[in-house]
Amino acid sequence: xxxxxxxxxxxxxFDVISRTIFGVxxxxxxxxxxxxxxxxxxxxxxxxxxxxxxNAALGMLVGIYKGSMFGGSISAISFGIPGxxxxxxxxxxxxxxxxNGHPKQALLTALFSSVTGDVLSDIVLIFLAIPMASxxxxxxxxxFFALYVFAxxxxxxxxxxxxxxxxxxxxxxLIIGAVGMDPMLGTPRFNFGILALRGGxxxxxxxxxxxxxxxxxxxxxxxxxSVVRKKMDDINQQAAFLEYDPKKDKMSIGIFLSTLKATxxxxxxxxxxxALPGAGSSLAAYMSYGLSKRxxxxxxxxxxxxxxxxxxxxxxxxxxxxxxFIPLFAFGIPGSGIAAVFGAAMIMLGVxxxxxxxxxxxxxxxxxFITLIYANFIxxxxxxxxxxxxxxxxxxxxxxxxxxxxxxxxxGTYASRNSIVDIWVLLAAGILGVILRKxxxxxxxxxxxxxxxxxxxxxxxxxxxxxxxxxxxxxxxSIAIVLYISxxxxxxxxxxxxxxxxxxxxx
Amino acid sequence: MSTNKNIxxxxxxxxVLIILSISGLLYTIFSSSWGSNVGMGAKAxxxxxxxxxxxxxxxxxxxxxxxxxxxxxxxxVIIQSVIIFTFLxxxxxxxxxxxxxxxxxxLYSIIIYxxxxxxxxxxxxxxxxxxxxxxxxxxxxxxxxxxxTLPQPLxx
Numbered sequence: 001x002x003x004x005x006x007x008x009x010x011x012x013x014f015d016v017i018s019r020t021i022f023g024v025x026x027x028x029x030x031x032x033x034x035x036x037x038x039x040x041x042x043x044x045x046x047x048x049x050x051x052x053x054x055n056a057a058l059g060m061l062v063g064i065y066k067g068s069m070f071g072g073s074i075s076a077i078s079f080g081i082p083g084x085x086x087x088x089x090x091x092x093x094x095x096x097x098x099x100n101g102h103p104k105q106a107l108l109t110a111l112f113s114s115v116t117g118d119v120l121s122d123i124v125l126i127f128l129a130i131p132m133a134s135x136x137x138x139x140x141x142x143x144f145f146a147l148y149v150f151a152x153x154x155x156x157x158x159x160x161x162x163x164x165x166x167x168x169x170x171x172x173x174l175i176i177g178a179v180g181m182d183p184m185l186g187t188p189r190f191n192f193g194i195l196a197l198r199g200g201x202x203x204x205x206x207x208x209x210x211x212x213x214x215x216x217x218x219x220x221x222x223x224x225x226s227v228v229r230k231k232m233d234d235i236n237q238q239a240a241f242l243e244y245d246p247k248k249d250k251m252s253i254g255i256f257l258s259t260l261k262a263t264x265x266x267x268x269x270x271x272x273x274x275a276l277p278g279a280g281s282s283l284a285a286y287m288s289y290g291l292s293k294r295x296x297x298x299x300x301x302x303x304x305x306x307x308x309x310x311x312x313x314x315x316x317x318x319x320x321x322x323x324x325f326i327p328l329f330a331f332g333i334p335g336s337g338i339a340a341v342f343g344a345a346m347i348m349l350g351v352x353x354x355x356x357x358x359x360x361x362x363x364x365x366x367x368x369f370i371t372l373i374y375a376n377f378i379x380x381x382x383x384x385x386x387x388x389x390x391x392x393x394x395x396x397x398x399x400x401x402x403x404x405x406x407x408x409x410x411x412g413t414y415a416s417r418n419s420i421v422d423i424w425v426l427l428a429a430g431i432l433g434v435i436l437r438k439x440x441x442x443x444x445x446x447x448x449x450x451x452x453x454x455x456x457x458x459x460x461x462x463x464x465x466x467x468x469x470x471x472x473x474x475x476x477x478s479i480a481i482v483l484y485i486s487x488x489x490x491x492x493x494x495x496x497x498x499x500x501x502x503x504x505x506x507x
Numbered sequence: 508m509s510t511n512k513n514i515x516x517x518x519x520x521x522x523v524l525i526i527l528s529i530s531g532l533l534y535t536i537f538s539s540s541w542g543s544n545v546g547m548g549a550k551a552x553x554x555x556x557x558x559x560x561x562x563x564x565x566x567x568x569x570x571x572x573x574x575x576x577x578x579x580x581x582x583x584v585i586i587q588s589v590i591i592f593t594f595l596x597x598x599x600x601x602x603x604x605x606x607x608x609x610x611x612x613x614l615y616s617i618i619i620y621x622x623x624x625x626x627x628x629x630x631x632x633x634x635x636x637x638x639x640x641x642x643x644x645x646x647x648x649x650x651x652x653x654x655x656t657l658p659q660p661l662x663x
Contacts, residue, residue, distance in 0.1 A: 164570070168524060168563040174556045175531070182549035189538075189549050213596075220623070221588040399623035400637055403616040407645045410600055411608075415649070423600055427593055434589055439520050457552045 007366035010055050011374070019056040020371060023063020024378045025386075030064070031071020031087075032390045033401070038068025039338040040215055043207045044405070046345055047412035054349040054364055059371045061345055065338060066118060066379050069281065069318045073110040074390050077103065077310070086281035086317035089289045093302060093309030100305040101249060107387055108251040109259055109307045110314045115380045117267040117315030121322035122372045124271050125329070129358065132330035136355035139331075141462035142473055146480035148456035151277040151333045152449065153487040162440060169441045173449025176201055183458045196421040203344050205413045205422040206450065209429025210443055211337070212409045217434045219398050259311035262292040266312040270319025275326045276490070277335040280444060281317040287497075288316025322372060328353045329365070333452060337444040340451055514570070521568025528561035595619070608650065612642040 010016065030041040041064050049057040072087030077094035090110060097106035139147070152170055179190040180200025191197035266288035273284040292312030293302045302309045325342070327335040332354030334340035343353045351361045358365055383390075413426045433443060460474075467473035475481060535550045535557065595618060602611035616638040624630075 164563050164566040168560065168567065171556055171560045171563065175553065175560070178553050178556065185549060187549040189553065217589055217592050220592050220619075221585065397623075399620045400641065402623070403612070403619045403638075404641050404645065406596065406599070407612055407615070408648075410596065411603075411645070411649050414600075427596055431589060431593060439516060453552075453556075460552070 003362055003366060006363050007370055010363065010367040011059075011370035013055070015053060015056045016059045016367070016371060019052065020059035020063040020375050021378055021382065023060035024067040024375060024382050025063075027064035027067020027069075028071040028074070028379070028383060028386070028390055029067075031068030032074040036215070036401070036405070037072075037211070038065050039341055040212045041068065042338065042341045042345070043204075043211045044408050044412060046204050046207065046341065046348070047416035049345050049348050050416075054351065055367050055371070057345065057349055058364070058368050059375070061342060062368070062371055062375050063378065065342075066318070066321055066375050067382075069118070069321055070111060070114045070314075070379060070383055071390065072317075073114070073310075073314055074107065074387070077106045077110060086285055086320075087313075088282060089285035089313035089317070090310055092289070092313075093304070093306050096303070096305035097307065097310060098305075102305065102307075104249045105251050105255060105307060106305075106310055108384075109255070109310045111380065111383050111387075112256055113259060113263040113266065113311035113315040114318040115376050116263050117270050117317075117319035118321050118376045118379075119373065120267045121271045121274060121319040122369075122376070123322075124275075125322040125325055125372070126369045128275075128326055129329040132326065133355040133358045136331050139355070139479070140477075141459040141466065142477045143479045143483075144331075145456055145459040145463055145474065146477070146483040147331055147333065148452050148459065150483040150487045151327065151335070152445075152452060152456070154277045154490060162442060165439075165441045166445045169436060169443065170445035170449035172436075173446035173451075174453035176206070176446075177450040177453030178457075183454050184461050196419070201425055201450075202417065202419075202422055203451075204416050205426040206429050207341055207344065207447065208409050208413050209426040210433040210447060211341075212405065213426060213430025214433025214437060214443075216402055216406055216409070217430055218437065220402055255307065259307050262296065262308035262312040263315040265292045265295060266315025266317075267319045270316035271323045273316075274320030274323030275335065277327050277333060277448070280336055281320040281324075284320045285313035285317040288312040329357060330355065332357075332455075334448060337447050340447045343451070517567050517570050521564045521566075521570075524560055524564030524567065528557045528564055531557040532561070591622070609642055609646050612645050613638055616641055 026041060027038055030036045031038055042061050045061070045064070049061075052060070069086060073090045073094060076087040076090040077098050080091055080095035094106050094110065097103070152174075175190075177200075179197060181188055181198060188198050266284075269288040269291055270281075270284040273287060274281070289302075289309065289312050292308060293299045296302065296306075296308055298306070298308075320336075324336045324339045327333045328339045328343055332343075332352070334343045334353075346353050346357075349364075351357060351364055410423065410426065413422050414420075416422070436443060436446070463473050464471070475484075532554060535554050538550075595615065599611055599615040602614060617634065620634050620638065
């Protein structure tokens with residue numbers, strides 16, 4: 001009882017609420033601007049979490065995450081340009097709905113279904129994380145190694161249609177994670193005689209470089225705004241010929257209820273996909289769209305401005321928000337790039353994600369659970385109020401953004417350890433990120449490989465020490481066997497799904 | 508739809524991965540500075556990683572079809588822009604250390620603005636206001652609110 005009252009008073013303290021509101025505002029803003037994303041914003045703010053109390057810091061990061069997931073749909077619907085990758089599926093029907101004279105209905109449908117999916121996913125997280133953590137606490141090195149293999153396989157193989165590149169990215173992440181010292185013996189490796197690399201590649205410059213700097217380089221490379229402006233001119237011209245009747249663009253409970261089935265489908269799919277390591281919100285969005293279309297009474301309307309076609313992917317991508325934390329909280333394995341960044345923030349705040357986290361940091365975690373729920377309602381209220389403003393913010397020019405965001409990234413990274421080596425790592429990671437993205441490599445598996453690699457190696461070598469070098473120990477645990485088989489089953493199911501949906505080139 | 512350009516690009520990528528993995532593997536084999544092999548040893552897993560990288564490199568190299576679509580933004584990235592951005596980034600950081608955060612941020616912002624605008628001097632008032640505002644925010648945030656420790660600059 002004391003724990004709950006402590007968690008409630010912590011979650012509803014002025015500091016936490018104000019930071020959460022700020023985080024939601026920042027998240028929606030960042031998500032609405034094509035070229036920026038929530039994980040980039042969270043990565044940029046990582047060096048600053050030291051300055052804030054843990055509950056407030058987590059509230060702010062949660063707010064950014066949730067806000068950015070909805071924010072991406074604002075420019076997707078308004079301009080046909082997804083603000084984030086997860087909003088790409090919303091463009092199909094969202095932009096058409098706007099051109100059909102229903103921009104308000106489209107945006108509000110996206111908002112309501114996003115919040116609904118998010119709330120349901122958070123509830124699943126709250127009820128699943130604790131029982132799963134209690135199972136995980138019984139894991140030994142063999143089980144943890146099997147879990148890491150399971151996670152890495154899923155992470156690599158669930159990247160849409162780019163299986164071998166996902167695997168390559170994960171392996172590159174594993175190699176980067178091996179830089180520094182052997183986790184068992186402390187032998188330096190891959191440091192090439194550079195003293196500063198003995199401690200390994202630090203997480204913050206790598207994350208900020210991979211996510212933020214690479215994106216800045218891409219945005220700098222292409223004067224995207226001229227393309228957007230050109231589209232805006234087209235839109236303005238088209239709008240001049242359209243007869244927009246505000247009376248026909250009102251949102252009502254009846255309209256929301258008509259999209260409820262699609263919303264629930266998205267919420268269910270998104271929660272399931274979000275809990276799988278590596279699957280990601282854009283996969284959830286597309287799968288939700290596909291399933292909702294199949295089960296709809298009017299599938300022919302999809303792709304022509306159907307509100308169901310907006311509700312399903314929006315609920316799907318937002319429903320990954322809570323579920324993506326399930327493997328992180330229960331097992332300490334980040335299930336996505338954004339969960340990895342969250343995990344890094346939690347470590348910096350003195351909370352180590354994993355099975356013992358829920359018993360050692362109960363107050364913080366329960367406060368976080370409450371914050372996760374009410375952040376959705378802050379998102380709802382703020383978005384409802386500021387939608388017209390956000391549509392304008394999403395037009396901010398690259399030439400203003402690049403210097404500000406780069407300064408934030410550079411100085412924030414330097415501030416975390418006062419190390420010049422981190423700046424070189426930041427720039428190198430940015431260039432690496434650009435090269436990978438230019439060649440269609442996903443970035444999530446690289447980050448997850450980097451984080452999981454040292455842990456997997458430690459678990460494996462502990463297991464081999466226990467068995468005196470007998471590799472068969474890896475297959476003597478029934479939990480480990482179940483995990484290996486589950487990974488193969490998931491891969492097979494995804495392969496069949498892609499074949500059926502006509503998505504080619506899985507390998 | 509498959510494109511020859513995508514297939515060629517994938518072949519190059521596959522080749523690079525193969526070369527990197529072989530180089531890495533050879534480095535781990537011939538490197539003598541990694542201590543004695545107690546139990547599994549420090550070299551074992553890196554060697555497994557490079558072997559897996561080699562296999563994925565071959566898989567990418569031998570891919571017969573490529574249905575990957577690149578968006579316009581990614582297609583616009585060319586080596587010159589990467590070099591310019593990186594060079595400017597290094598310049599900005601060194602400038603902060605030498606001449607101070609405020610001047611460095613103003614200079615950097617002006618350069619970026621000029622590079623991304625067709626006729627930058629046409630709206631010099633807007634440049635001045637936006638650069639000043641941006642610099643003020645950065646300076647306030649880092650020097651006054653977060654209070655990071657930067658080496659003593661020449662100016663401020």
